[in-house]
Amino acid sequence: MTTTAPPSPAPPVARRRDRSARGFGPLLLRLHFYAGILVAPFLLVAALTGLAYVFAPQLERAVYADELVVAEPGGPARPLAEQIAAARAAHPEGTLTTVRPGHGDATTQIDFTSPELDEEHRHTVYVNPYTGAVTGRLTTWWASTPLKTWLDDLHRNLHLGDLGRHYSEFAASWLGVIAVGGLILWWRRQRGNRTARRLLTPDLSARKGVRRTRGWHAATGVWLTAGLLVLAATGLTWSRYAGDNFSVAVDALQGSRPSVSTSLTGAGAQPSGGHHGGGSGSGTASTAADPAAADRVVRVARDHGLSGPLEITVPEDAATAWSVGQIRNEWPVGRDVVAVDAATGTVVDRVDFADWPLLAKLTRWGINAHMGTLFGLVNQLLLAALAVGLVCVIGWGYRMWWQRRPTRAGRRALAGAPPARGAWQQLPTWGVVAGVPLVFALGWALPLFGVPLAAFLLFDIAAGAVRGRRRPPVPVSPAPAGR
Numbered sequence: 091m092t093t094t095a096p097p098s099p100a101p102p103v104a105r106r107r108d109r110s111a112r113g114f115g116p117l118l119l120r121l122h123f124y125a126g127i128l129v130a131p132f133l134l135v136a137a138l139t140g141l142a143y144v145f146a147p148q149l150e151r152a153v154y155a156d157e158l159v160v161a162e163p164g165g166p167a168r169p170l171a172e173q174i175a176a177a178r179a180a181h182p183e184g185t186l187t188t189v190r191p192g193h194g195d196a197t198t199q200i201d202f203t204s205p206e207l208d209e210e211h212r213h214t215v216y217v218n219p220y221t222g223a224v225t226g227r228l229t230t231w232w233a234s235t236p237l238k239t240w241l242d243d244l245h246r247n248l249h250l251g252d253l254g255r256h257y258s259e260f261a262a263s264w265l266g267v268i269a270v271g272g273l274i275l276w277w278r279r280q281r282g283n284r285t286a287r288r289l290l291t292p293d294l295s296a297r298k299g300v301r302r303t304r305g306w307h308a309a310t311g312v313w314l315t316a317g318l319l320v321l322a323a324t325g326l327t328w329s330r331y332a333g334d335n336f337s338v339a340v341d342a343l344q345g346s347r348p349s350v351s352t353s354l355t356g357a358g359a360q361p362s363g364g365h366h367g368g369g370s371g372s373g374t375a376s377t378a379a380d381p382a383a384a385d386r387v388v389r390v391a392r393d394h395g396l397s398g399p400l401e402i403t404v405p406e407d408a409a410t411a412w413s414v415g416q417i418r419n420e421w422p423v424g425r426d427v428v429a430v431d432a433a434t435g436t437v438v439d440r441v442d443f444a445d446w447p448l449l450a451k452l453t454r455w456g457i458n459a460h461m462g463t464l465f466g467l468v469n470q471l472l473l474a475a476l477a478v479g480l481v482c483v484i485g486w487g488y489r490m491w492w493q494r495r496p497t498r499a500g501r502r503a504l505a506g507a508p509p510a511r512g513a514w515q516q517l518p519t520w521g522v523v524a525g526v527p528l529v530f531a532l533g534w535a536l537p538l539f540g541v542p543l544a545a546f547l548l549f550d551i552a553a554g555a556v557r558g559r560r561r562p563p564v565p566v567s568p569a570p571a572g573r
Contacts, residue, residue: 113516115275118274119275119509120510121271122268122271122275123508125264125267125268125271126268126484126487129264129268130484130487132257132261133264134481134484135248135257136245136257136258136262137478138477138481139241139244140477141477141478142244143245144470144473144474145470146238146242147462147463149238150235153235154226154237156226157225157235159196159197160196160197160220166220167219168222170191170198170384171385173200174189174381176223176224177200177202177217177224178381179224180224180227181213181215181227183202184202184203184204185203186201186381187201187202187212188201188212188401188402188404189401189402189404190233190399192218192219197217197218197225198217199233200215201213201214201230201233202214210232211229211230212229213227213228213229214227214228245258255329256330256538258325258329259333260538262321262325262326262329262332263332263536263539264538264539265322266319266322266323267539269314269319270315272315276289276308276309276312279308290312290313292305292306292310299493300494303486303489303493304486304490307490311483314480320456321460324456324460325460328457332535332538340449340450340453345447345449345450345453346447347446348441348445348450350413350415350428350429351439352403352438352439353411354431354438378406378407378408379404379405379406379410379412379432380432381404387402387412387414387430387432390414390428390435391414394440396415396416396424396426396428397424398417398418398424399416400414400415400417402414411430411431411432411439412429412430412432413428413430415427415428416443419461420465420466421464421465423443423458424443426440426441427441511550529543
């Protein structure tokens, strides 16, 4: 009788490999792969258009040098009343709304409404503050020149209106997920040998191939992660759907920016003299405010500590106070605002940037950083580096996909195969219980993340089920003959 040796136990290495295959890694890898393939084109467009927008201030000064820049600055500035009068003479139609006094080599900008323009656009007349001569006129959007507006629309919506805004919100919604997912995958890959050098520098020991490309892709992504997260978060604040949810959350947390009150009570403003509309009389709503009071209003604002560039909002009537606010977007940000009664020269209300809620300050700083104005040229160069780095990471990602393609005869393909299906089934129970509500919450806050993610998961499950039905049954081996 032959004695059969008992089967040897499975080696411990295999058990460790089986445990490592379970968890979040496989699902994260599959999501990162498909998100990189499908979202990367939108991120590439956002990076390139954002790179163009970063240097809008320099482009503006070059294209609109006559309107924006004083050729020979110096000497005392002419009274604002005189500059407004010159602008009115050059643009007799429309209502005066806003004045931004020139400083240094910058011209004074004076905005007028027009019946053919919407509420966001103005005709802006540019005046040399030292001579009072009009240097030009442009149709602006929130004080932005046509070139800057064109670049802004290109980055936000590709000049496609509300439909185009979906592209930028989709890209921003997934940017943070892709960046954090890639960081976690790179961290997992370095298991057992995690050093700063291996995490932050590419693997140059591999001369070519997917290993070398992955090193450049991952290491560069690590350096970019923090900046990309800031760009994603700040970009979503003014997106269409996520931006609305953000505004609701800010209001609920009482983190909105406070506004100055321009309401005048009592007898109202008294006549202040001057021209263009006359005095204010009894201060009734039908009496127009006098533009000649601009000099006095600015003097009061300066006396109350408002320094740097200012924006003066002209009231519609003499029963409303003038609003004077700082518009310094560089660090330290200056956003103090005062409401001035032009008739008495008194400040009737004031809101300082220091008194803003923390959430409002963070939003303001984030917007300025996203637009490249918070730290001046340094901010612009950092944004340019982020954009170029993101373009490179996307390029290396597609290169890896191509390098991993089958090349053997009979199995050739144009690109590499995706990670195996069914990764979501390998999640631990606690991960499902904790992760599903979290993903639902994130998907509700970021609809253009949640909806595509749900579509991907449903497609993945359906494709796996169809493939399972088509797979031929595994033949059953015959039972071994008895002893």
